[in-house]
Amino acid sequence: MRISVGAAAGAGFFGALRVLAPGEAKAIAQTANLRWIFLVDTYKCVGCGMCVRACKLENEIPYDAPVTRTWVERYVVLKDGTLLADSPSGARDGFTNPNTMGRDVKPEEIKKAFFVPKLCNQCDKPPCVQVCPVGATYKTWDGIAMVDRKWCIGCGYCIMGCPYGVRFFHPVYNVAEKCNFCYHRIHKGLKPACEYACPFGARRIGNLKDPNDPVTKIILSERVSILKDEYGTVPVVYYLGLDEVVR
Amino acid sequence: MEQAIHAAEWTEKVLFTYPNEYIYWSIQIVMYPLLTGLVAGAFVLSSLYHVFGQKDLKDMARFALVFSFALLIAAPSPLILHLLQPQRGIYVFFTPHFTSAISAFGIVFFTYSVIVASEIWFVYRPYFVEQAKAPRREETFGSSLKRNLYRLLSLGAYDLGPAAMRQDEKAIKILAGVGIPVAAFLHGYAGFIFGSVKANALWMTPLMPVIFIMSAIVSGVALCMLTYIIIMEWKKMMAKRARRSRFAPDRATYEELKGAEIDLIRKTTRYLVLFLIIALTLELLDLVFRGYTAVKNWEILRQVIYGRDFTNIFIKQYLIGNIIPFALLLIPGLTIRRAVLALVLVIFGVFMMRYNVVIGGQSFSLTFYGFMEYKIPIIPHNYDTYKEGLLGALTTGGLPFLLFCILNRIFPSVPEVKAEERRY
Amino acid sequence: MSHVWRPVFVVLAVVAGILAARFFIVPPDFGTWETGYMYGWHKKSDENFWKDAFKVKHQGNDYCANCHPDKTTSLASAKHSILLCENCHGPAFEHPSEPPKLPAPRGREMCLRCHVKLPYPTSLRAEIPGFLDPEEHNPGMDCNMCHNPHSPNVTGPGKTKEVFRKAKYGSE
Numbered sequence: 001m002r003i004s005v006g007a008a009a010g011a012g013f014f015g016a017l018r019v020l021a022p023g024e025a026k027a028i029a030q031t032a033n034l035r036w037i038f039l040v041d042t043y044k045c046v047g048c049g050m051c052v053r054a055c056k057l058e059n060e061i062p063y064d065a066p067v068t069r070t071w072v073e074r075y076v077v078l079k080d081g082t083l084l085a086d087s088p089s090g091a092r093d094g095f096t097n098p099n100t101m102g103r104d105v106k107p108e109e110i111k112k113a114f115f116v117p118k119l120c121n122q123c124d125k126p127p128c129v130q131v132c133p134v135g136a137t138y139k140t141w142d143g144i145a146m147v148d149r150k151w152c153i154g155c156g157y158c159i160m161g162c163p164y165g166v167r168f169f170h171p172v173y174n175v176a177e178k179c180n181f182c183y184h185r186i187h188k189g190l191k192p193a194c195e196y197a198c199p200f201g202a203r204r205i206g207n208l209k210d211p212n213d214p215v216t217k218i219i220l221s222e223r224v225s226i227l228k229d230e231y232g233t234v235p236v237v238y239y240l241g242l243d244e245v246v247r
Numbered sequence: 248m249e250q251a252i253h254a255a256e257w258t259e260k261v262l263f264t265y266p267n268e269y270i271y272w273s274i275q276i277v278m279y280p281l282l283t284g285l286v287a288g289a290f291v292l293s294s295l296y297h298v299f300g301q302k303d304l305k306d307m308a309r310f311a312l313v314f315s316f317a318l319l320i321a322a323p324s325p326l327i328l329h330l331l332q333p334q335r336g337i338y339v340f341f342t343p344h345f346t347s348a349i350s351a352f353g354i355v356f357f358t359y360s361v362i363v364a365s366e367i368w369f370v371y372r373p374y375f376v377e378q379a380k381a382p383r384r385e386e387t388f389g390s391s392l393k394r395n396l397y398r399l400l401s402l403g404a405y406d407l408g409p410a411a412m413r414q415d416e417k418a419i420k421i422l423a424g425v426g427i428p429v430a431a432f433l434h435g436y437a438g439f440i441f442g443s444v445k446a447n448a449l450w451m452t453p454l455m456p457v458i459f460i461m462s463a464i465v466s467g468v469a470l471c472m473l474t475y476i477i478i479m480e481w482k483k484m485m486a487k488r489a490r491r492s493r494f495a496p497d498r499a500t501y502e503e504l505k506g507a508e509i510d511l512i513r514k515t516t517r518y519l520v521l522f523l524i525i526a527l528t529l530e531l532l533d534l535v536f537r538g539y540t541a542v543k544n545w546e547i548l549r550q551v552i553y554g555r556d557f558t559n560i561f562i563k564q565y566l567i568g569n570i571i572p573f574a575l576l577l578i579p580g581l582t583i584r585r586a587v588l589a590l591v592l593v594i595f596g597v598f599m600m601r602y603n604v605v606i607g608g609q610s611f612s613l614t615f616y617g618f619m620e621y622k623i624p625i626i627p628h629n630y631d632t633y634k635e636g637l638l639g640a641l642t643t644g645g646l647p648f649l650l651f652c653i654l655n656r657i658f659p660s661v662p663e664v665k666a667e668e669r670r671y
Numbered sequence: 672m673s674h675v676w677r678p679v680f681v682v683l684a685v686v687a688g689i690l691a692a693r694f695f696i697v698p699p700d701f702g703t704w705e706t707g708y709m710y711g712w713h714k715k716s717d718e719n720f721w722k723d724a725f726k727v728k729h730q731g732n733d734y735c736a737n738c739h740p741d742k743t744t745s746l747a748s749a750k751h752s753i754l755l756c757e758n759c760h761g762p763a764f765e766h767p768s769e770p771p772k773l774p775a776p777r778g779r780e781m782c783l784r785c786h787v788k789l790p791y792p793t794s795l796r797a798e799i800p801g802f803l804d805p806e807e808h809n810p811g812m813d814c815n816m817c818h819n820p821h822s823p824n825v826t827g828p829g830k831t832k833e834v835f836r837k838a839k840y841g842s843e
Contacts, residue, residue, distance in 0.1 A: 044838045046796040048784040050758050057762050058728045065252055071266045076791070085616060090266035094784030098803070101263065107803070113791035118265075127446060129710045133349035134338040138713030141705045148717040153338055154331025156271040157349055163446035165265030165613045171252050174331040184725040193729055199753040200795060201839040214841070230543070231445055241793070247263070247614035341693040342701055346709045365678040402681070404674035411674060418675045 034142045035208040035236075036181055039215045039224070040117050042241040044202040047072055047115040049094035054197030056092065058182060060172075067168040068092060069179035070119040070194050075245055076100050077111045083245050091115075116246055117203060119194065120145065120166040120179035121227065121235030128158040128167060128178075137176065143236060144183055149175050163231045181205060208236075256632060259620040264612035270621050272609060274640045275325040277601045280437045280459060282322045282647065284597065287430040287460065288467010289315035290363065294430075295518070297366075297423035307511060309370060311471045313660035316363050317651035323356070325643045328634040348440040351432075359426070359433045366422040368400070369415045371658050375401040396657070434463040441604060448544030448615075449551070449608040454533050458600075461526035466597035468519045472512060473590040476583060478661050479508040512586050516576050523593070527569050530600070547615040555618060556610060560603050568596015728762035731755075735763065742821050749822040750829045753839045759820065775820065779805065782814045798834050 055070045056063050071090030077083055084100040095115070098105050126145050129137050136151040137158055152175035159167040159176060170177035182192035186205065190196070195203040206215025218224070224238040227246070254269035289311045296308035327333045340357075343350035378397040383390050404411075435456040441447070442455025486501045534552070537545060552560060572589035606621045624636030633639055655661065704711040735756045736743040746752060757763060759775040766773055775781065788801035802808050809817075822828050 041838075043793065044795050046785060046794065046799055047789070050784070054729060054757070054762070066255055067252060067267050083616075085263040085614070087263075087266055093780060095789065096780070096783040096787045096805075098787070098789060107790045110791060112793045113789070114794040115796065126710060127444075131347045131349070131444070132344055133347040133352070134335075135342050135344040135701070135712040135714075136338075139706045139710040140718060141711075146713075146717065146721060148714055149720075150717070151335070151338065151342075151714060152332065153335040155326075155329070155349060156331075157347065157440075159267075159271055160444055161446055163613060165268050168267035168269075169252075169254070169271065169331060180721065183721045184723075185727055187722045188727065190727065190731075196729055196731070197755065197758055199755070199758065199839060200835060201841075247616055337692075337696075340689055341697050344712055361678075361682050365682075368678055369675075402674075402677040404677055406674060414673055414675050 032141055033209045036122065036143050036186070037206045037208045037215060037219060038119070038122070038181065038237040039204045039206060039218060040119075040237060040239050041202045041204075042114055042116050042239060044200045045072065045115040045117055045198075046200055046202075047074060047091060047095040048199065049091040050197045050199065051117060051194035051203060052090055052092045054193040055179070055182075058185075058193035061177070062171055063092070065171045066090075067171065067177075069166070069177070070117065073116045073118060073247075074100060074113070075116065075243065076105055076113040077243075077245060078105070078109050079111045080109075085245075085247065112243070114241065114243070116239070116242070117194075118164065118166070118227075119203075119237065120181075121164055121233065121237040122181065124234035124236060125232060127161040127163065127231070127233060131157045131161040133157060140183075144180050145178070146180050146183065147176050147178060149173055152176050163228050163233065164235075254635075257622045257624055257635065259622055260612075260617065261620065262612075262617035263614050264617035264619060265614060268612055268619065270606065270609045270619055272329075272605055273621065273635045274623055274637070275329040275635060275643065277598070277605045278325040278640055278643045279322070279329075280434070280463075280601050280605075281466065281598055282318055282325065282643070283434050283437050284459065284463030284466045284601075285470050285647070286315050286318040286322055286359075286467070287434040288464045288469075289318060289471050290426055290430040290467070291464050292468050292471050292515075292518075294423040294427050297419055298427065307471060307475060307515065310475060310660045311467075312363070312367060312370065313654055313658050314471060314474065314647075314651055315467075316367055316658075317654050318647045319356075319360055319363055321643070321647040321650050324646050326352075328639055328643065348436055348443055351436040351439075355429070355433050355436055359429050362422050362426045362429055366419055366426065367658060368402070369419045369422070372401060372404060372415060373407055373412075374659070376405050376407055380405070400657075431460050435460050441608070446613070447608045448548055448611070450604065452533055454529055455604075458526060458529045458533070461522055461529060462597050462600050464522045465519060465526055466594055468515065468522065469590045469593040469597070472515050472519070473587065473594070476508065476512065476587055476590075480583075483508075509581075509583060512583065513581055516581060516586070519593070520573065520576055523569065523573055526600075527565070527573075530565075544615060547611045551607060551611050551618070555620075556603065556607050559599065559607070564596055564599035564603055567592055568599050569593075572596065726764070728764045729757050730763040730766075731757075738767075745819075745821045745828075748828055748830075750824055750831050751820065751822075752831045753835050777813055777815070779814055782818075782820075795834070795838060798832065 049072060052068055052071055053063075055061070056068060059069055061067065061069060066089065068090040071087050071092075072095075073085060073087045073091075074095055075083065075085050084103060084105065086101050088095070088097075098107075122144055124143070126139065129139055129145055133155060134151060134153055136148045136153065137145060138148070139145050149170075154169065154175055156169070156176070159169070162178075167176055167178045169175070182190075182194075185192055185196075192203070192205055195205055204215050206213045206219070208216055208219075210216060218240075219238050222240070224240060225242040226235045226238060227242075229235075252269070254271045254273070257273060258269040260268070293308045293311035293315060323336075327336060330336050339350060340353045343353050345351075375397045379394055379401055381394075383394075438456030438459030441450040441459075442452055444450045483501055483505060537548060572592040575585050575589035575592075578585075609619060610621070611618055623640075624632035627633035627636050627638055698714055698716065700715040701713070703713060703715045732743055732746075732755055739756075743756065746754065746756070759781055760773040761775075763773065764770060783805055785799050786801035787805055788799075788803045790797045790803075814820075817825055
């Protein structure tokens with residue numbers, strides 16, 4: 001039923017001003033039986049880059065474009081204390097060269113080296129969502145931060161606001177873009193493309209509200225870390241085997 | 248086939264950076280705070296007369312007001328050029344997400360436009376009425392268009408009696424007074440946009456809005472002074488050619504113009520120097536604090552501030568943009584030539600401040616282990632490299648002047664030096 | 672009424688104009704906030720786009736087994752059993768109608784992703800057999816000239832190393 005312009009406008013305007021009290025928001029989160037979390041095992045990641053390739057193909061990010069929803073970083077700590085780190089094309093083609101950061105690394109020089117997959121942390125308190133001026137990015141009730149491609153104005157504030165650098169401008173649609181845990185797959189009972197593609201089980205999605213979920217069990221019982229906790233973003237992507245050199 | 252990635256073209260990445268990091272906020276985002284700063288500064292200058300009764304600024308006040316309006320209309324142009332979906336820019340007015348500093352743009356910009364437009368209306372109402380009613384020898388299409396325009400602009404308020412004029416004066420005073428905090432907010436929110444981004448180590452500081460406002464006032468005052476000088480020089484040139492005749496007994500002589508000009512410039516300089524000191528003090532305070540507390544991000548910031556960006560910050564901004572003009576303006580016996588040099592350097596310094604904040608904040612990677620360099624596109628080869636390149640900056644930078652020329656035809660604001668005082 | 676109020680009417684007219692435009696442009700389902708205004712304010716129908724309109728591309732090995740059981744069986748009993756068909760062949764999407772063919776990329780790049788030896792202590796990568804310098808092993812030749820990717824062991828079928836199976840499937 002069409003309501004009068006005045007009522008609609010007034011409702012819209014005052015609706016915009018209403019801020020949900022923290023208690024109310026918490027209550028909604030607590031009654032939901034689905035809360036996505038993610039576990040990354042950096043001991044298992046071999047740097048093959050199959051996850052990045054699968055993500056690009058699944059989510060229609062142009063393969064040659066130098067942007068990606070997820071990527072893998074390599075860290076090589078040498079015996080003399082030097083840290084080398086790189087992520088060639090986001091590891092879209094894997095790591096096929098021991099040359100890191102322009103340095104030919106010999107096996108005997110290495111103290112420790114490993115790979116760290118990165119993706120959107122779907123923070124509980126996402127600074128990217130907070131700074132969107134038009135409400136084009138938002139958290140769903142099950143905890144995923146999404147981008148509304150039809151509403152984004154392309155200002156880039158959300159990209160500036162993310163401490164993890166997971167956001168970018170989509171080269172074709174010219175709006176903000178980021179990993180959304182393959183929302184279109186997880187709601188059909190499938191795994192995100194990166195988890196699906198990883199041959200070594202380094203990436204796993206889980207449901208925090210399901211006590212029988214193997215990922216939840218690990219997160220609640222084993223030693224896990226998160227990235228950049230000093231920003232207070234409360235990420236839900238947990239890491240096994242994170243090292244102090246990881247950025 | 249290399250896909251055209253916005254910003255990849257002008258970003259040069261060094262060492263370890265995240266794959267998606269590029270300098271997304273480039274020259275247009277530098278221009279926007281520059282323009283809103285000039286808006287705020289020009290308006291504050293104008294209000295110094297209307298509110299605080301600084302009689303020595305009377306001539307400057309009306310000119311600064313109209314210039315502020317021209318800048319205001321031009322201010323959204325960098326944003327329109329920057330947005331990847333400019334046609335959706337209007338959504339900021341429709342669905343503002345008030346937890347975002349940018350959403351304040353809708354409210355603040357609109358409010359400020361209303362205040363400036365209203366103040367101009369009150370200041371120029373006698374002129375509108377006069378133009379609407381002035382008898383003309385023959386009515387051409389152009390002159391009837393002009394008459395109708397002024398009829399429209401006067402909003403039908405033809406009463407120019409003393410009571411009505413007193414009401415006008417009161418309204419002007421109120422608007423000028425209310426406008427000062429709103430102008431401060433217009434630029435302060437721009438500072439807040441940067442200062443509240445915790446993800447960016449250089450931007451995040453509570454001092455950012457204050458630094459922005461102070462340097463905004465500096466830039467606004469400097470630009471008004473500079474434009475005023477240019478106009479006066481032109482008038483002086485005209486006065487030199489023409490002699491005072493019985494057809495134009497009011498026309499000021501060259502000597503009178505010169506005297507008025509240097510007098511006003513010397514008085515306005517005092518305010519400029521004051522805000523220059525404040526702006527510089529705040530920036531140095533921020534720098535000293537960061538170095539002293541040396542938190543996690545200090546290592547990379549130090550390399551940017553004292554290393555890669557040393558010339559941009561210490562030579563171009565602080566030395567050439569602040570210290571040198573400061574000295575030039577304080578040395579006694581200020582001449583117009585010295586003033587012009589100092590003012591140009593001041594505006595350059597303010598531009599470099601915005602540049603060093605916006606680009607400087609994106610000069611280092613979120614990894615704190617890599618850098619990005621901004622290579623501004625000079626010759627564009629597509630729309631992207633035009634709008635975010637040098638030509639785009641010149642477009643948005645030149646637009647206010649173009650608009651001022653147009654607005655000046657409707658609201659003549661260039662100060663006249665006449666024998667009798669002009670009533671506002 | 673004094674003339675000083677006239678600009679106010681102009682302003683009100685502009686505001687009314689903006690609100691009217693808003694009524695037509697902003698979709699009616701904009702403004703839900705199950706997760707609060709700060710983090711949850713959005714257009715509800717966008718969720719449906721991501722759930723329904725956005726198509727699933729990778730289908731899974733079972734999808735391939737329907738028509739290519741020989742390939743999937745040989746892969747399952749080979750050293751490459753932890754790999755998926757779509758890892759090399761790309762997402763099946765609606766194959767065979769779209770795309771009609773799913774060729775795996777020839778050349779060495781696909782194989783080198785894992786089989787360049789990177790002996791990194793603490794990383795599972797160190798366990799994968801490979802070459803420190805791939806150019807030392809039959810340079811210029813494609814890997815699949817001697818190694819069948821579905822059963823890559825040259826001397827015959829082999830089982831995936833225990834450490835890789837445990838990584839992918841857990842200790843089952």
